[in-house]
Amino acid sequence: MSSIPSLSTRPPSSRPRRKVGPVKIISLLTLIVTTFLMLLPLFFMVMTSLKSKKEMLKFPPTFLPESWQWSNYTEIFDTLQFGTLYKNSLIIAVLSVIGTLISSALVAYGFARYKGKGNKIWFMLLLSTMMLPYPAIMIPQFILFSKMNWIDTFLPLIVPAFFGSAYNIFLLRQFFTTLPEEMFDAGRIDGCGELRMWRQIALPLSGPALATVAIFAFIYSWNDLLTPVLYLSSSDKFTLPVGMASLTSSRFRIPPWHLLMVASVLAMLPIVTLFAVAQKQFVEGIVLTGIK
Amino acid sequence: MKKNRKTFGTLFAASALLLTTLAGCSGGKSVEDVASPGSNSSSGGKGDKVTITYYTIDSEDRTFVEKLIPDFEKEHPNIKVKMEKAPYEQFDSKLQTLIAGNKSPDITSHYGYGGFAEYYNKGMLMDLTDLMQETGFKAEDYNIPEHLMDIYKVKDHTYGIPLNMYVTLMMYNKDMFDAAKLSYPPSDYEDKSWTFDKMVEDAKKMTVHSDDITKTQYGVDFTWSERDMRPLYFGADPYSADTWTNGGVPSETHFDSPEVIAAYHKFFDLIFKDKVSPNTEWSKSVAGQNGDPFVAGKIGMSVGGSWIMAGSNDFPFKVGVAAVPWGGNDKVRSPLFVDPLLILKDSKHPKEAMEFIKFLLTTEVQEKSIELSGGNPPVNTKAAETYYKHFEGVDPEDVKKVYEGAVKYGYESFNHLIVHYSQINDMFINELQPVETGHKTLEEVMGTIQKKVTEIIKR
Numbered sequence: 001m002s003s004i005p006s007l008s009t010r011p012p013s014s015r016p017r018r019k020v021g022p023v024k025i026i027s028l029l030t031l032i033v034t035t036f037l038m039l040l041p042l043f044f045m046v047m048t049s050l051k052s053k054k055e056m057l058k059f060p061p062t063f064l065p066e067s068w069q070w071s072n073y074t075e076i077f078d079t080l081q082f083g084t085l086y087k088n089s090l091i092i093a094v095l096s097v098i099g100t101l102i103s104s105a106l107v108a109y110g111f112a113r114y115k116g117k118g119n120k121i122w123f124m125l126l127l128s129t130m131m132l133p134y135p136a137i138m139i140p141q142f143i144l145f146s147k148m149n150w151i152d153t154f155l156p157l158i159v160p161a162f163f164g165s166a167y168n169i170f171l172l173r174q175f176f177t178t179l180p181e182e183m184f185d186a187g188r189i190d191g192c193g194e195l196r197m198w199r200q201i202a203l204p205l206s207g208p209a210l211a212t213v214a215i216f217a218f219i220y221s222w223n224d225l226l227t228p229v230l231y232l233s234s235s236d237k238f239t240l241p242v243g244m245a246s247l248t249s250s251r252f253r254i255p256p257w258h259l260l261m262v263a264s265v266l267a268m269l270p271i272v273t274l275f276a277v278a279q280k281q282f283v284e285g286i287v288l289t290g291i292k
Numbered sequence: 293m294k295k296n297r298k299t300f301g302t303l304f305a306a307s308a309l310l311l312t313t314l315a316g317c318s319g320g321k322s323v324e325d326v327a328s329p330g331s332n333s334s335s336g337g338k339g340d341k342v343t344i345t346y347y348t349i350d351s352e353d354r355t356f357v358e359k360l361i362p363d364f365e366k367e368h369p370n371i372k373v374k375m376e377k378a379p380y381e382q383f384d385s386k387l388q389t390l391i392a393g394n395k396s397p398d399i400t401s402h403y404g405y406g407g408f409a410e411y412y413n414k415g416m417l418m419d420l421t422d423l424m425q426e427t428g429f430k431a432e433d434y435n436i437p438e439h440l441m442d443i444y445k446v447k448d449h450t451y452g453i454p455l456n457m458y459v460t461l462m463m464y465n466k467d468m469f470d471a472a473k474l475s476y477p478p479s480d481y482e483d484k485s486w487t488f489d490k491m492v493e494d495a496k497k498m499t500v501h502s503d504d505i506t507k508t509q510y511g512v513d514f515t516w517s518e519r520d521m522r523p524l525y526f527g528a529d530p531y532s533a534d535t536w537t538n539g540g541v542p543s544e545t546h547f548d549s550p551e552v553i554a555a556y557h558k559f560f561d562l563i564f565k566d567k568v569s570p571n572t573e574w575s576k577s578v579a580g581q582n583g584d585p586f587v588a589g590k591i592g593m594s595v596g597g598s599w600i601m602a603g604s605n606d607f608p609f610k611v612g613v614a615a616v617p618w619g620g621n622d623k624v625r626s627p628l629f630v631d632p633l634l635i636l637k638d639s640k641h642p643k644e645a646m647e648f649i650k651f652l653l654t655t656e657v658q659e660k661s662i663e664l665s666g667g668n669p670p671v672n673t674k675a676a677e678t679y680y681k682h683f684e685g686v687d688p689e690d691v692k693k694v695y696e697g698a699v700k701y702g703y704e705s706f707n708h709l710i711v712h713y714s715q716i717n718d719m720f721i722n723e724l725q726p727v728e729t730g731h732k733t734l735e736e737v738m739g740t741i742q743k744k745v746t747e748i749i750k751r
Contacts, residue, residue: 054606059578059588060506138385142393151395229382230389233374242350245379250351252458252599253666254587254606 049073049261056257069258076262084236085243090270092157092228092239093221099161100217101210104168109198111169112176113184123173130166134226142230156231157224157239161217168213175209176202211281218274222267240267342641343372344648347387347397350377353602354403356664357652364651371644380404391416396638398645401455401631405714408444408452408632409540413711417451418635418642424450427646434653435673443704444632446539452632453649454671458598459698460516460626462617466610468509468592472497477593477614479690481625481697488558488619491593495568498592505577511568512593513575513586514559516616517627519720520547520745521706523555527621531710540711542749547742556734558619560727572728597629598698601691602667605684613686613694616701626698627705630671669695715748 044063048056049072051065076082111123145156179202187197203210225241232238244263248255348354354377361373376397378386383404390396402408411417423429431441436454444452462477469476474494478486495511502508516525523530528551532544546552562569570578570585578585586594589609594600595616604611616625633649635642651657658675661668662682669679680691707713723741726732 054608057587057589057606057608059585059590135385139389139392142389146393146395151393225379226382226385229378230386233376235377242379245381246350246352246355246377249349249380250353251380252597252602252668253351253353254603 045261045264048258049265051258053256053258057254072258072262073266076259076266079256079259080243080246080263081235081238082243082263082266085238085240086266088154088237089222089240092154093218093270095154095158096161096221097214097217099158099163100165100168101214103162103164104213105172105203105206105210106198107164108169108172109176109202111173112179113194126166127170130170138226138230145231151231152233152237153231154237157221157227161221165217168216171213171216172206172209175206179205208281211278215274215278219271222271341370341372342644343374344399344639344641344644345374345376345397346648347376347378347390347400349383349403350379353665353668356661359664360652360657360660363657364648367651368644368647371641371647373648391636391638394638396636398639398641399633399635399648401452401633402708403631407540407708407710407713408634409709409711410713411634412446412451412539413541416636418637418639420450420453420635420646421448423635423642423646424453427643427650429453429646429650434650434671435655435675436653436671437673437699440630440671440699443628443630443708444634447537452634453653454630455633455649455652456631456668457671457699458629458631458669459695459702460596460616460628461598461601461694461698462593462595462614463586463600463604464593464612464614465586465589465591466612467589468498468609472592474498476612477617479612479614479687479693479697481615481693481701483615484618486615486617488617491617492562492566492568495562495592496566499568501567505574508574509590510570510574510585510592512562512595513569513584513591514562514595516559516595517705518707518717519724520710520716521627522559523552524624524703525619525621526555526558527619528552528555531706535710540709540713542710545742545745545749547745548738553734553738556738560734563728564730571730572725598669598695601683601686604686611686613690615694615697623701624703625701626703628698628702629705630708712748712751715751716745719744719748 047064050068050070051062051072052067052069055062055066107126111119111126141156145151148155150156150159183201183205184197187201192200223241224239225245228239228242229245232242240263244260244267247260247263346357348357355375358375361375364373365371376386376390380403384406387397387400387404402411431438440454440457441450443454444450464477466476472494474497477491477494480486491512498509498511500507500509516522520530528546528549530545530547530549530552531542532546535542563571570591575585576583578588578590584594584596584600585591586596586600587603587607589607593614601613618625633652635645635649639645652661653672655672655674658670658672659678662670662675662679667679667682670676676695677692680688680695683691707717710716720741723737723744727734727737
């Protein structure tokens with residue numbers, strides 16, 4: 001009852017006014033300028049995707065297209081089997097994300113929760129695998145998958161994700177160690193098994209970290225060029241990066257930059273969408289795990 | 293919690309299902325593929341079908357071969373050709389991996405960074421001498437000049453059969469010549485008036501220096517072959533003569549000799565003394581990292597590989613082709629870029645591979661390939677007549693003269709003939725960069741280059 005008169009008697013001027021100091025103005029200006037600079041290449045990419053082939057050769061380059069070639073966006077489907085490339089990349093990336101999430105979270109949970117003998121050594125060993133460059137394992141891995149008769153299938157691109165990734169395990173382990181021990185004790189008292197604690201306590205509490213890992217895994221798989229080049233031979237199994245690389249592969253022709261930019265704009269969409277959807281969780285994940 | 297459990301379960305089940313499906317797709321070998329090694333180096337008995345793999349770059353000017361395969365398979369019902377391809381940058385990595393993984397392709401070319409000599413010295417190539425005899429291959433049947441066949445011979449053994457031949461030529465911007473009121477350069481290699489000095493003279497008349505980058509233009513861009521080969525243009529050979537007969541391993545190099553340094557000086561004088569050629573920074577700012585400033589219409593004459601002609605229909609100015617001017621070497625004026633077809637040592641079907649090579653070299657297929665590839669120059673001299681007419685706005689007579697002169701005064705590009713060439717080339721780019729930017733003199737860097745070349749060759 002008393003709250004109503006107090007509200008009505010509040011003078012309009014008492015509303016806290018935000019003070020805009022010079023520091024704030026400078027920081028805002030810096031942010032605007034930096035945002036503009038960061039967006040400039042993106043803008044240039046979109047504009048280039050709408051230019052004609054002849055306009056690409058002009059110097060100085062034009063900023064906006066002289067004539068807007070919207071047909072470039074349909075031409076890419078004639079030049080490359082763009083739909084197929086897109087579909088293949090999506091299948092591989094989505095399955096890789098699922099694989100990475102399941103395997104890395106399980107291993108990371110183990111490293112975070114169990115303090116057994118040699119725990120640290122195993123963890124260091126795991127981390128040291130991050131120092132192995134891909135070319136060092138490229139040929140042995142190819143021989144292995146070749147013996148399994150997996151060449152020219154998606155399997156060599158997906159299955160390794162189901163066996164964990166050192167970087168993501170490290171990232172998730174850092175997160176899992178911050179979870180309060182008491183929750184797991186409570187779970188144990190209620191008769192919860194270890195796997196169930198992982199599934200029903202650790203995972204639901206790790207949304208931000210899992211979102212971060214999902215984005216990293218997706219981007220890695222989406223951009224990977226060398227692995228699909230090595231394992232895939234049939235054109236109908238190629239991924240987006242392989243198809244896009246073919247546009248600039250001739251040493252003897254002027255590359256169709258306008259089409260490459262169309263492909264880049266379209267290839268960017270899933271990553272932008274994923275980031276937009278998981279942005280809140282992603283930023284939180286980076287803050288909580290202390291990983292940049 | 294229940295929801296989470298359900299989601300987790302669904303995800304796991306979905307991925308397991310998809311993996312199983314994909315595993316199913318991997319399948320076993322098809323009947324055609326099972327032409328077991330050892331039993332099928334011959335054409336095989338009736339009904340035996342063998343699959344050969346043709347490995348190439350994944351770009352339109354290479355993958356067009358796929359369109360020729362049905363005709364070949366119709367002619368050779370026992371042979372199936374499969375195409376394996378990779379982007380340019382990953383070409384060598386994939387080839388090495390395929391060989392190591394016992395999945396060696398049968399036919400390829402040195403389309404990546406590594407040249408013929410690199411492949412030969414790694415023992416990757418099959419000696420084709422006996423195979424050519426066995427299958428009745430004669431170069432003259434395919435109108436391939438004998439001296440082109442010699443390029444890929446080592447100690448009288450043939451390891452590669454030429455397929456395409458790019459030459460070095462001069463392309464010029466007719467609009468810039470007209471504006472400077474200059475007569476066009478000749479396409480005839482025997483025209484004695486066409487010399488390096490005359491070219492510099494013409495270039496000076498077309499060069500405009502301005503603070504406004506859009507107004508700056510240069511008379512000539514003389515990118516004559518790779519950096520280590522350039523002294524040859526003025527008659528100084530930096531590699532010992534045995535290099536060309538022993539598989540590309542020079543016993544001596546002379547990069548610090550006064551003749552070689554003097555030759556390099558003449559090239560750099562175009563940029564720093566005569567100021568008629570652009571430096572690398574300008575070229576990159578106008579045309580991008582790997583672009584050509586000639587295409588932007590800012591260069592009067594451009595000396596380079598004949599592949600530049602393939603895009604000439606799109607240039608926003610009129611173009612012509614001319615002979616590379618005489619620079620002091622009476623024998624060599626045009627580096628050739630002859631791409632051979634190679635059969636790899638681990639090929640399980642060399643005879644069938646040879647049949648496919650023969651098919652690709654026939655006049656009819658070579659002529660067809662020009663159109664399908666968008667202007668690949670055939671090695672077959674009969675098919676070359678069609679090639680000369682391929683470029684709109686460029687006089688076919690000029691293209692013919694330039695090609696014939698280039699072959700007469702040609703020398704195969706060093707990048708195909710010298711061992712560890714990709715490393716030599718990278719080293720040259722790095723070491724000469726301070727000279728190209730004007731921070732060091734040639735005398736300062738050539739000693740180091742000589743030392744490093746020697747080290748690389750010994751690897």
